[in-house]
Amino acid sequence: MNMQGLHEKKEGVILSVRNLSTSFFTGSGEVKAVNGVSFDLEAGKVLGIVGESGSGKSVTAYSILQILTHPGRIVGGQVLYKGVDLAKFSQRQMREIRGEQISIIFQDPMTSLNPTYTVGNQIGEAIRLHTSRRGSEVRDRIVELLTLVGINEPQKRADQYPHELSGGMRQRIMIAMAIACEPDILIADEPTTALDVTIQAQILELIQKLQDELGLAVIMITHDLGIIADMCDDIIVMYAGSIAERGSADDIFYNPHHEYTKGLLHSIPTMEKTDDMLIPIAGSPVDMLAMPAGCPFAPRCPSAMKVCMTDMPEELEIGDGHFASCWMNVKDMVMAEAGEQHE
Amino acid sequence: MLRYFLKRLGLALVTVGLIMTITFWAMNAVPGGPFEREKAPEPRVKAVLEARYGLDKPIGQQFVMYVGNVLRGDFGISLKTGREITTTILTGFKTSAKLGAMAIVVAVFFGLIFGMTAALFRNRFPDRLIIFLTTFFVSVPSFVLATLLLLVFSITLGWIPVWSATDRHMLLPVIALALYPMSYITRLTKSNLLDILGQDYIRTARAKGVAGWLIVVKHALRNALIPVITYLGPLTAYILTGSLVVETVFTLGGLGREFITAILQRDYPLIMGTTIFLSVIMIGMTLLSDLIYKIVDPRITFS
Ligand SMILES: Nc1ncnc2c1ncn2[C@@H]1O[C@H](COP(=O)(O)OP(=O)(O)OP(=O)(O)O)[C@@H](O)[C@H]1O
Numbered sequence: 001m002n003m004q005g006l007h008e009k010k011e012g013v014i015l016s017v018r019n020l021s022t023s024f025f026t027g028s029g030e031v032k033a034v035n036g037v038s039f040d041l042e043a044g045k046v047l048g049i050v051g052e053s054g055s056g057k058s059v060t061a062y063s064i065l066q067i068l069t070h071p072g073r074i075v076g077g078q079v080l081y082k083g084v085d086l087a088k089f090s091q092r093q094m095r096e097i098r099g100e101q102i103s104i105i106f107q108d109p110m111t112s113l114n115p116t117y118t119v120g121n122q123i124g125e126a127i128r129l130h131t132s133r134r135g136s137e138v139r140d141r142i143v144e145l146l147t148l149v150g151i152n153e154p155q156k157r158a159d160q161y162p163h164e165l166s167g168g169m170r171q172r173i174m175i176a177m178a179i180a181c182e183p184d185i186l187i188a189d190e191p192t193t194a195l196d197v198t199i200q201a202q203i204l205e206l207i208q209k210l211q212d213e214l215g216l217a218v219i220m221i222t223h224d225l226g227i228i229a230d231m232c233d234d235i236i237v238m239y240a241g242s243i244a245e246r247g248s249a250d251d252i253f254y255n256p257h258h259e260y261t262k263g264l265l266h267s268i269p270t271m272e273k274t275d276d277m278l279i280p281i282a283g284s285p286v287d288m289l290a291m292p293a294g295c296p297f298a299p300r301c302p303s304a305m306k307v308c309m310t311d312m313p314e315e316l317e318i319g320d321g322h323f324a325s326c327w328m329n330v331k332d333m334v335m336a337e338a339g340e341q342h343e
Numbered sequence: 344m345l346r347y348f349l350k351r352l353g354l355a356l357v358t359v360g361l362i363m364t365i366t367f368w369a370m371n372a373v374p375g376g377p378f379e380r381e382k383a384p385e386p387r388v389k390a391v392l393e394a395r396y397g398l399d400k401p402i403g404q405q406f407v408m409y410v411g412n413v414l415r416g417d418f419g420i421s422l423k424t425g426r427e428i429t430t431t432i433l434t435g436f437k438t439s440a441k442l443g444a445m446a447i448v449v450a451v452f453f454g455l456i457f458g459m460t461a462a463l464f465r466n467r468f469p470d471r472l473i474i475f476l477t478t479f480f481v482s483v484p485s486f487v488l489a490t491l492l493l494l495v496f497s498i499t500l501g502w503i504p505v506w507s508a509t510d511r512h513m514l515l516p517v518i519a520l521a522l523y524p525m526s527y528i529t530r531l532t533k534s535n536l537l538d539i540l541g542q543d544y545i546r547t548a549r550a551k552g553v554a555g556w557l558i559v560v561k562h563a564l565r566n567a568l569i570p571v572i573t574y575l576g577p578l579t580a581y582i583l584t585g586s587l588v589v590e591t592v593f594t595l596g597g598l599g600r601e602f603i604t605a606i607l608q609r610d611y612p613l614i615m616g617t618t619i620f621l622s623v624i625m626i627g628m629t630l631l632s633d634l635i636y637k638i639v640d641p642r643i644t645f646s
């Protein structure tokens with residue numbers, strides 16, 4: 001395998017996930033956490049992944065980096081990074097990718113840092129692993145990174161332990177660690193969920209700023225479509241391990257073609273909508289151990305038809321780069337064709 | 344930090360004082376005395392002996408005298424052998440310290456190794472074997488284990504001599520003493536390591552590209568060590584009491600044997616000296632384990 005090519009900068013699509021499926025083989029059966037997911041990520045662009053809790057967003061991210069834990073494993077599909085399939089990589093080969101080409105930050109900055117090492121040490125570890133910097137060069141780089149992520153008194157902070165820093169500050173540390181080796185892709189797995197609202201905005205701003213300055217491609221995972229509206233170029237809507245709809249941010253916001261996406265949009269608070277105008281999606285998420293035969297969203301879908309209960313809809317291209325997996329679209333298309341023939 | 348340490352030291356001195364007082368009074372409250380045996384000496388002889396060792400004075404006065412002497416570093420002489428208590432204790436302690444230190448090292452070293460192995464091979468053969476053996480060692484009392492070892496390896500198989508000029512005869516006592524704490528540390532390390540390997544910061548380390556073994560050694564083991572360090576205090580207590588039994592079974596002339604003999608013979612100064620000495624070691628080790636704890640876990644603050 002040509003690992004050398006992976007270090008070159010590349011334009012266009014740098015990550016192409018094809019039909020990715022990941023399952024957890026638990027005592028009570030196979031949990032198909034990710035089920036045939038496909039999407040592309042372009043260099044320097046921001047891709048949002050939204051979906052409610054348990055929809056498989058994190059598992060998708062962990063599958064890309066192969067940091068799944070037992071009993072989870074990739075059961076099918078490809079993760080093409082610059083044309084090379086990472087799903088076929090060994091753990092040893094993946095170590096060259098993680099933190100160097102593709103980095104990730106997590107939901108809970110309180111528990112994601114090792115409590116027994118200083119934050120400088122933990123950032124330095126990434127630098128030493130992937131670069132030839134040693135000694136004072138590492139220290140200089142740590143201070144540079146801390147400054148970059150907006151931490152005051154970087155010299156002092158580097159020698160502090162995680163418990164001495166606030167949640168927002170720890171997430172900045174995580175970000176510093178993630179960008180330490182100038183990766184091509186940054187995956188942010190609900191980076192603000194555990195933080196105060198005021199801090200949330202700051203962290204998102206920081207990620208946007210770094211994305212812009214360093215030309216990172218970002219995968220922004222969230223269950224709150226509202227907070228990433230302004231920053232995403234493309235958006236994927238996930239439901240029960242599958243992609244319900246994907247397209248440009250405009251497609252998703254102004255031309256949604258899946259009932260679940262519509263439901264999500266109705267549940268976003270905005271300036272015009274007051275609390276009692278928000279409509280939460282009725283029903284509860286599917287039982288991942290007993291997936292329905294048809295569309296997983298059908299039991300909760302206001303416009304479900306008979307076919308929705310029995311058959312899984314194919315992904316249909318609605319417009320350029322805009323896909324949805326919903327029988328409604330098939331029906332509309334058939335009706336439109338029938339209408340044409342009628343004339 | 345220093346203030347905390349001084350405070351702990353002060354408390355430790357108070358504790359030793361209390362132990363000294365309680366032992367002194369309890370020892371004297373038990374009927375009988377050093378010169379009363381089945382074949383009691385003549386009352387006249389006994390009176391002379393008691394006067395010589397100050398045992399004829401009221402207990403309160405005896406206690407004050409004793410404390411005064413101890414403060415001057417004089418622990419008195421043995422009623423039985425006439426040797427200085429300090430000399431007796433230090434001689435006995437040489438053997439006991441060697442035995443205890445070796446047992447602690449063995450227990451911690453193998454406990455960590457077996458615990459790690461069990462965690463990394465969870466639910467597979469090595470784990471099952473280790474858990475089976477440690478369960479066995481934890482549930483069998485040390486005097487049974489000591490006797491069993493002696494019987495099998497020294498008497499039946501004859502592999503290890505009961506006594507030798509080199510330290511080879513220390514092997515079985517060390518094993519007998521170390522098996523229980525080793526098993527305990529194994530189980531402690533295993534459950535901790537499993538818990539820690541599931542923590543978010545381990546995932547962070549993997550996501551950074553750290554190699555699997557380095558994650559265990561650098562990120563997990565250090566955290567898994569913390570409970571083991573807190574166990575060092577109780578471990579010392581176990582080793583101290585355990586050595587009483589083991590030294591007796593293997594007839595090693597250690598402090599434990601000295602102590603038991605002293606109690607059986609009502610050798611008051613020796614009982615006092617040994618008790619004080621053992622409690623100082625015990626308290627010292629607890630203090631030490633607290634300090635190491637602080638070094639390993641930066642979240643601990645002393646106040
Ligand atoms: N270790 C595991 N064992 C069994 N099933 C798991 C495990 N981890 C995840 N899953 C399953 O995978 C599914 C997807 O989980 P995932 O963590 O990707 O959800 P998510 O979309 O990230 O949700 P959240 O918003 O809560 O983070 C869940 O329904 C869960 O049942």
Ligand SMILES: [Mg+2]
Pocket residue numbers: 057058059189190
């Ligand atoms: Mg998640």
